[in-house]
Every structure is written in structure tokens, then in C-alpha cells.
Amino acid sequence: MSSTKIFLKSSDDKTFEIDETAARASETLKNIIDGGCLDGVIPLPNVSSNILPKVIEYCKKHGGDNGSSKKIANGGVDKDKEILPDYDEEEDKREKVRVDELKKWEEEYMDFDQQVLYDLMLAANYLHIKGLLDLTVEKAASMIRGRTPDQIRENFNINSDFTPEEEEEMILIEDEWDDEWAFD
Amino acid sequence: MTFPSACNRVDALTRILLTLTHSEEAKSFAFFDHLHLSIKKGTGITGFPQYLKAVKVTPDLHSVYIFMRTIVETTGRGLVDVHYVTTSVPGWVEGNLEGFYLEHSDLSLEEVLQDQETVYQSLQASNRNDRARASASGGSNLNNGQSCGEEQDVEKEGESSHVACVKSQLELDEALAINLQEVENQLLVSSLGESTETEAVNGEADSPNTSAQVVIQNNIDTDNMTYEELQLLEENIGSESRGLSEEVISYLPTSKYRTGGGFFSKKDKTEECVICKVTYKNRDKLITLPCNHPYHSKCITHWLKLNKACPVCKEELQSKAFLFSTLFFLILFSQINLARKEGFNYKGDGGSSPTKTGLGDLPESCVASILMYLDPPDICKFACLNRAFSGASSADFVWESKLPVNYQYLIDKLFDEAPVNLNKKDIYARLSRPNPFDDGTKEVWLDKSTGGVFLLISSKALRITGIDDRRYWNHIPTEESRFRTVAYLHQIWWFEVEGEVEFCFPVGTYSLFFRLQLGRASKRFGRRVCNPDHVHGWDIKPVRFRLTTLDGQHSQSQYYLSEPGNWSHYYAGDFVVENSNMPTKIKFSMTQIDCTHTKGGLCVDSVLICPSGFRERLKRF
Incomplete structure (x- = not known):
């Protein structure tokens, strides 16, 4: 089963190869595969050729072993524990090492610039790769946490797309919130 | 485009959003002298101050900041973002510039600089009442207006690629480069003199009103202007009319009056608007003039229409023409810097404009996922960033994750009647106020x-x-x-x-x-x-x-x-x-x-x- 290859075509018409097991890490791809629409290449018009390898890399790492990726996603809580009858301490230890390794790998994996982060986030969103989405989103959150909106505008290139009236309204709403929370 | 040149400048300015002006450092940014400070914080514009030396700053340049900011805000659309590199790269401006401009051979730093310089010099020149150069500098201003129009188009396509804007501007500039060269040659003498005459220039700029007016007089032909143009001009000169137009007044920063706010805060002094003699109520809309005197925005607007001096201290609001001319410099430099910065960060891919995804381009669902990782106060703050953030920040599933698991119990216990039509965000807000129960004990x-x-x-x-x-x-x-x-x-x-x-x-x-x-x-x-x-x-x-x-x-x-x-x-x-x-x-x-x-x-x-x-x-x- 693991030998089945799937071909993905990026938005700029480049084709990439991925194992079926790995591809199943993505809900979207899984549905396509299970739906039997697998004739030839799966086009991914929302993912460009410089992001797709990154996605595939993640899937390869996580597609094979659903258990541990779930573990990470659930913050280390292993739901399979009760289900596995032949569960023993040895297994637990190995599992732990694996999780640690995975964490380390993720750390290295996530070492890229903002641009890639957003694209990767969009790709993960589009392909429904929960683990990857969580990873990217968490990183994005840590980048903006605790900053003022002005700082964020400045650092992240955000244009306000509100009309002036809406802008005024926003300020009003914000004021109200401030007031509501002005008790301490 | 037969606007008087002064207006053109304003136009050119207005199309550029200096995000730095929004930041907290912005207050120091107002002062050109202080600009050094914000530069030091890692903006990387090391070449900046030397160009601005000639612009003498009057003590209340606070108002420059205000105008700058509001001009930018009121023109809302088609803005060019100017972002400064936050990580300091000392010396890269000199070091990398050439490389960048060689890469994009259609650009030339020299041209940009020349252009800036020409305009700068023409301003200088006009400061000296040199009528001979007026037409040429007018031309360059006009060109500026056009290219900014170009920028706007680019921006409308939803591109955040600043390079494209700068490029298009530069290409247009190129067409006029010959003209400018001529001007520059003319100016060479005076520019040589300049370096030694900084003091003198400063002295001149000390009387901003006059010098700025001179600029305008030099560059426009009042006989050929329509009524509207004249009005615009009048607004921008400002010194002749005793009052201010509504538009200019709208540039003034407004604020909301706050009564103390805090739980234990004491309110010992009551403030009133000296115009209507009514005590400020919480959330009254105020306008504080550059001289630091606050008024009800309605009252002062009415007043300023009749008289542009502060009712209390009689200080006149700065001549806008002067402000604009100083701003002009500021903007030009931010543009240069923009080009430099883009050159530095941007890996060229043969001219096809890249669609860069930014934090601002993420869809609401992604933003909402990001917000789930943040604290509620942050979530609320970020609602004002853009539509996606605003939408995501009210999403029920975001707030559901923030509410305590048994919030339904809290609602039943604390609220007299079950709230209807409250979204989760409002529930959170209501629950985070002190909610009395058991007879308020x-x-x-x-x-x-x-x-x-x-x-x-x-x-x-x-x-x-x-x-x-x-x-x-x-x-x-x-x-x-x-x-x-x-x-x-x-x-x-x-x-x-x-x-x-x-x-x-x-x-x-x-x-x-x-x-x-x-x-x-x-x-x-x-x-x-x-x-x-x-x-x-x-x-x-x-x-x-x-x-x-x-x-x-x-x-x-x-x-x-x-x-x-x-x-x-x-x-x-x-x-x-x-x-x-x-x-x-x-x-x-x-x-x-x-x-x-x-x-x-x-x-x-x-x-x-x-x-x-x-x-x-x-x-x-």
C-alpha cells in the first residue's frame, strides 16, 4: 500500500510525487483518494511549487504514523492508550522518544521566514492538514502576541481595508470594550 | 493635472502612508531632529538626515506629525505602505544599494537621488526667490503627481508589491530625467553653495510661512487656475484667509474625553470646553490644537472656520504649505528608502510581480485559528487591523474556547434574565465585568x-x-x-x-x-x-x-x-x-x-x- 504514488500538481504546473500514506495526512487529499477520483495528477491550484515540497515534507513525516502526530496535536495526550491492549512501558518510552524527536524535527522544520509561513498556513488550510495548520498558526500567534495593532501594521504590512466610517465605528467599539474592562 | 504645484506635492504626499507615524515612536518622528532617533531604532535610513538638514523645524512640529498622519488617513485608498526594516542592518544602505539598482537595470539610484535632489534644490532655489527655475521644478512636481497615480493603480490591483510602485514611478521619472538633469546643471552652482550655506538656509526656514509661500508663488500661474484650484491653493497657503476650511480642520487629530476610567481612580478636576463652557463628558469628541489646548470638536471646528488661531493662546495653526513642503521631503525619502528596502529584501524574479502573502491577506478562518492562541485583550485589539481580523475576532468559536467551560452556569447564575442575541464575545465581555449576585454581597x-x-x-x-x-x-x-x-x-x-x-x-x-x-x-x-x-x-x-x-x-x-x-x-x-x-x-x-x-x-x-x-x-x- 505504501508504494502507491500520487502526483500533485502545483499552481505553476510543476508535478510532485508523494506516497499515498503520506498524502492521507491531508483531509482534502484523503477525500480525493477515497472518493476514487485518482486518475493521474491531482491539481492543487492554491499551492505554489515552492510551498508544495514543504507540505510534502510534513506529510511524509506525519503521514506514516498517525498515532504520534495525533499525540502532538492533542498536546501529548495519547488517546490510543486505552485502545491498545498490548501497551507496555517499553512502548511508552519509545513513543516518548519518538515524540521528542518529532518535536525537534518540527522546530527545525518551522525555521523559515514569514512569507513561507503564511503560504504554508494557507496550503495547510486548503489541504486540511490539521497538525501543520496548528503549527503555523501557533507560530503566527507568537509573532503578534502582546504587540499593539500599530506595531503589527508596521511590521506585517497590513493595510486597513475599512472605509473611514467603519474605522470610526471600530474605534467606538474598541472604546466600549475598554470601558467595559476599565474596572481594574 | 494643472494643480498648483503645492497641491501636487500634497497629492504626492497623501498617497503614501507612513506607517511609522502610527507607531508609538511617531511622536518623536514628528521632529526631524528626532527622526534620528527612530532611525537609530533600526530603520536603516542612514542617509536621511543630510537631506533634511535644510528643513528647519519650528518648536511645534508636533503639528507636522499630526498633519502627516491625518493626510495619510483621509486619503484612504491606494496608499503605498512604507515600512521600515526593524532589524537593523547597519550600513547596508550604502553597501547594497548599487547592487540592487544594477540588478534592476531599469532603475537607477542616481536618478532617484537626482530627482529628489532636484526637487529639493528647486525648493531651495525657490527659497531663494529664484524665479528662473520655477517652471522646471513645477515639471518635476507634476511628474510626481502622475507617477503617484500610477502607484494607485498598482495598489488597486491588490498588490502589496512596493517595488512595482517604485518602479513605475522611477520609469516615469526617467522620462523626465533629462529635464531634471538640465535643472540640476543649473542648480549645480547653488547646490555647491548649499553645503556651506546650511546655516543660512536654516535661517530662512525659520520663517516657514514666508518661505513656503514663496515656493507656491514661484510655481503657479494663478491666472490659469479654476476656482477650485484657487481654493485649494488658498487652503494650502492658509495665511491669507483667517479661517480654515472644513477639510483642513478634519485633518486635526480628534480624541475622546475620558473620565478617569480606573476603578479606584479619582476625578479631582473637572475640565470644560472654554468655548461652550460645558464640562466635558465621558467620550466627548475633542480636538486638541498643536498648542495643547483641547476643545469640543464641534466648538473648535466652528471657531476655526472663522479664525485659525487658538482661542486661548492665539497661536495660529501652522501654515500648511510649510508643513506640506517639509512633509514632501519626508515622503520622498521614505520612497527612496522603500526602494532600497525592497531591493534589499526582495529576490528579483525577472520582473513578474510576485503575489506576496502577508498577515493581512490571510482568510478569516486562518486568522481565527491564530486568534485562538491569543489572549482576549489582544483579540479585541487586533480587530481593528482589517476585515479578516475584525470578522475573526467576533467569531463564536474563538470566544467559546476562551469562555470557562461552565459559562452557561455563570450566565444563569449572574444574569437576571438570560441574555438573548448575545454572541460569545459579548458574553465574555459581560462576564469579565464584576457581576454581583446574592443581593450584591x-x-x-x-x-x-x-x-x-x-x-x-x-x-x-x-x-x-x-x-x-x-x-x-x-x-x-x-x-x-x-x-x-x-x-x-x-x-x-x-x-x-x-x-x-x-x-x-x-x-x-x-x-x-x-x-x-x-x-x-x-x-x-x-x-x-x-x-x-x-x-x-x-x-x-x-x-x-x-x-x-x-x-x-x-x-x-x-x-x-x-x-x-x-x-x-x-x-x-x-x-x-x-x-x-x-x-x-x-x-x-x-x-x-x-x-x-x-x-x-x-x-x-x-x-x-x-x-x-x-x-x-x-x-x-
Whole structure:
């Protein structure tokens, strides 16, 4: 089963190869595969050729072993524990090492610039790769946490797309919130 | 495009959004001198100051900042963002520029610089009343206007690629380069003179009104202008008309009047608008003029239409022409910097404009996922970033994750009638206010950052031995309690305070504190004084604090009460809640029943139960 290859075509018409097991890490791809629409290449018009390898890399790492990726996603809580009858301490230890390794790998994996982060986030969103989405989103959150909106505008290139009236309204709403929370 | 050149400049300016002006450093940014400061913070424009030397800054350049900011804001669309590199790359400006411009061979730094310089010099020149060069500099301004139009188009396509904008501008500029070269040659003499004449220039700029006016006079032909253009011109010159137009007034920064705000804040002075003599109410819209005098925005708008001087100090609002000319420089340089920066960051891919995804381009669902990782105050703050953030910040599923698991219980318990049509965000907001229950003797609120449940129990809800005997205990009103009243102990032998509460706390560990103070505080002449007269007996034996829950958790601690005049939280103990939907019944007490001595002079305010994560913060503050 693991030998089945799937071909993905990026938005700029480049084709990439991925194992079926790995591809199943993505809900979207899984549905396509299970739906039997697998004739030839799966086009991914929302993912460009410089992001797709990154996605595939993640899937390869996580597609094979659903258990541990779930573990990470659930913050280390292993739901399979009760289900596995032949569960023993040895297994637990190995599992732990694996999780640690995975964490380390993720750390290295996530070492890229903002641009890639957003694209990767969009790709993960589009392909429904929960683990990857969580990873990217968490990183994005840590980048903006605790900053003022002005700082964020400045650092992240955000244009306000509100009309002036809406802008005024926003300020009003914000004021109200401030007031509501002005008790301490 | 037959606008007077001054307006063109304004136009050119207005199409550029200096984001830096929004930031907190912006205040220092206003001063060109201070610009050094913000540059030092890593903007990387090392070449900046030397170009601006000629622009002398008057003491109230605060107003430059204001104008800049608002001009930018009011023109809303098609803005070019100017972002400064936050990571400092010392010296790269000189080092990398050439490389960049060689890469994009259609650009030339020289040209940009020349252009800037030409305009700069033409301004200089006009400062010197040199009419001969007027037409040429007018041309360059016109060109600026056009290219900015170009920029706008590019921006409209939803591209955040600044390079494209700059490029298009530069390409247009190129066409005029020959013209400019000519001008420059003409100016060469004067520019050579400039370096030695900075002082003189500064001297001239000291009288900004005149010099700025001169600029305009040099570059325009009033005979050929339409009425509107003349009006615009008039606005921009400003000095002839005594009042200001509504548009210009709209550039003034508005603010909202705030009454104190804080829970314990005191409002000792009432402020009023000197025009209408009405005291400011909370959230009145105010305009503060550059001279720092605030007025009702309605009142001052009316006034400024008639007279542009401040009603109090008679200081005239700065001539806008001057402001604009200084801004012009600022913008030009930010453009250069933009080009430089893009060159530095942007890996060229043969001219096809890249669609860069930014934080601002993420769809709402992604933004919402990001927000799930943030604190509620941050979520609210970021709502103003753009539509996606605004939408995501009200998403129920984001707030559902922030609300305590048993929030439905809290709603039933705290709200008189079940709120209808409240989204989760509003529920959160309402729950994070202090919500009284049990006849106002208890309050519950959520910590607005963590969503943790806080429960405060008033002294009125405590069983105090001897409370009805005025010789021992009194309820005294005070501003220092949330319940506006505390129990005050004169003196007693048998000191016993106990209470109990039954409440559904979300799963977690909670700490219980008694909020006490030795001595009785009051206000004398507006200052807080503490009367320690009755304080005695607390250093002989410690007071014992106890906590038990119905499911058998015990905890106790004892302290000698100290620090007269300061409210302290005395920690009684922790208890663990394992089921969010089962009420936890907690009994707590505070005793000192050694009858060999009396104790007195104690204020008992309340008992606080909060997530134990807050313990360190609360303990004895």
C-alpha cells in the first residue's frame, strides 16, 4: 500500500510525487483518494511549487504514523492508550522518544521566514492538514502576541481595508470594550 | 493635472502612508531632529538626515506629525505602505544599494537621488526667490503627481508589491530625467553653495510661512487656475484667509474625553470646553490644537472656520504649505528608502510581480485559528487591523474556547434574565465585568486575559462574631472596597470571621484570600491618611485562616497581621475543583480566639477566590 504514488500538481504546473500514506495526512487529499477520483495528477491550484515540497515534507513525516502526530496535536495526550491492549512501558518510552524527536524535527522544520509561513498556513488550510495548520498558526500567534495593532501594521504590512466610517465605528467599539474592562 | 504645484506635492504626499507615524515612536518622528532617533531604532535610513538638514523645524512640529498622519488617513485608498526594516542592518544602505539598482537595470539610484535632489534644490532655489527655475521644478512636481497615480493603480490591483510602485514611478521619472538633469546643471552652482550655506538656509526656514509661500508663488500661474484650484491653493497657503476650511480642520487629530476610567481612580478636576463652557463628558469628541489646548470638536471646528488661531493662546495653526513642503521631503525619502528596502529584501524574479502573502491577506478562518492562541485583550485589539481580523475576532468559536467551560452556569447564575442575541464575545465581555449576585454581597468576574473565574465575597456576607454590637464591630463605608463597605473592628477578645459559598468553578486549583487592613483609612484634604489608633493585639498571637470543602479538602495557615495602612491579601489555602458542573461548597474562617488579650483596629473587606495561578500576584499587594 505504501508504494502507491500520487502526483500533485502545483499552481505553476510543476508535478510532485508523494506516497499515498503520506498524502492521507491531508483531509482534502484523503477525500480525493477515497472518493476514487485518482486518475493521474491531482491539481492543487492554491499551492505554489515552492510551498508544495514543504507540505510534502510534513506529510511524509506525519503521514506514516498517525498515532504520534495525533499525540502532538492533542498536546501529548495519547488517546490510543486505552485502545491498545498490548501497551507496555517499553512502548511508552519509545513513543516518548519518538515524540521528542518529532518535536525537534518540527522546530527545525518551522525555521523559515514569514512569507513561507503564511503560504504554508494557507496550503495547510486548503489541504486540511490539521497538525501543520496548528503549527503555523501557533507560530503566527507568537509573532503578534502582546504587540499593539500599530506595531503589527508596521511590521506585517497590513493595510486597513475599512472605509473611514467603519474605522470610526471600530474605534467606538474598541472604546466600549475598554470601558467595559476599565474596572481594574 | 494643472494643480498648483503645492497641491501636487500634497497629492504626492497623501498617497503614501507612513506607517511609522502610527507607531508609538511617531511622536518623536514628528521632529526631524528626532527622526534620528527612530532611525537609530533600526530603520536603516542612514542617509536621511543630510537631506533634511535644510528643513528647519519650528518648536511645534508636533503639528507636522499630526498633519502627516491625518493626510495619510483621509486619503484612504491606494496608499503605498512604507515600512521600515526593524532589524537593523547597519550600513547596508550604502553597501547594497548599487547592487540592487544594477540588478534592476531599469532603475537607477542616481536618478532617484537626482530627482529628489532636484526637487529639493528647486525648493531651495525657490527659497531663494529664484524665479528662473520655477517652471522646471513645477515639471518635476507634476511628474510626481502622475507617477503617484500610477502607484494607485498598482495598489488597486491588490498588490502589496512596493517595488512595482517604485518602479513605475522611477520609469516615469526617467522620462523626465533629462529635464531634471538640465535643472540640476543649473542648480549645480547653488547646490555647491548649499553645503556651506546650511546655516543660512536654516535661517530662512525659520520663517516657514514666508518661505513656503514663496515656493507656491514661484510655481503657479494663478491666472490659469479654476476656482477650485484657487481654493485649494488658498487652503494650502492658509495665511491669507483667517479661517480654515472644513477639510483642513478634519485633518486635526480628534480624541475622546475620558473620565478617569480606573476603578479606584479619582476625578479631582473637572475640565470644560472654554468655548461652550460645558464640562466635558465621558467620550466627548475633542480636538486638541498643536498648542495643547483641547476643545469640543464641534466648538473648535466652528471657531476655526472663522479664525485659525487658538482661542486661548492665539497661536495660529501652522501654515500648511510649510508643513506640506517639509512633509514632501519626508515622503520622498521614505520612497527612496522603500526602494532600497525592497531591493534589499526582495529576490528579483525577472520582473513578474510576485503575489506576496502577508498577515493581512490571510482568510478569516486562518486568522481565527491564530486568534485562538491569543489572549482576549489582544483579540479585541487586533480587530481593528482589517476585515479578516475584525470578522475573526467576533467569531463564536474563538470566544467559546476562551469562555470557562461552565459559562452557561455563570450566565444563569449572574444574569437576571438570560441574555438573548448575545454572541460569545459579548458574553465574555459581560462576564469579565464584576457581576454581583446574592443581593450584591458577592461578585463574580472573569479575568479578561485568562478567562479564569474570580469570586469576591463581601464582609456583609460573612458571619462575624459580635458584628451587631457596636462596641466591637462597625460597618463603615469606604471607597476602597468594591462593595463600598467594610467591617471595622474596634476591639474584641473573641475574633472570629467565617463564611461559606457554594459555586460551580471550572476545573482547576483555586486559592482563597482574606483582604484585610490594619488601621482605618480616610481622606483628609484629598490625601489618604490611615488612623492606626485602634490597632493592637495582632503581634501577640497569629491569626489562623482555615479553608474546608464539602468533599473533604482542608487547608490552613496562620499569619501575624502587619503593615498598618495597606490592604493585604492573606492566603488561607488552595482547593481543587474536579468537576466544572458540580457546585463546590467551601467554608472558610479567620480566628484569633486567645482570650488573654484584645485585638482591634482591623478592616475586613472581603474574601477572594481566584485561580491559584494568580496567587503570587495577589499575595500581599
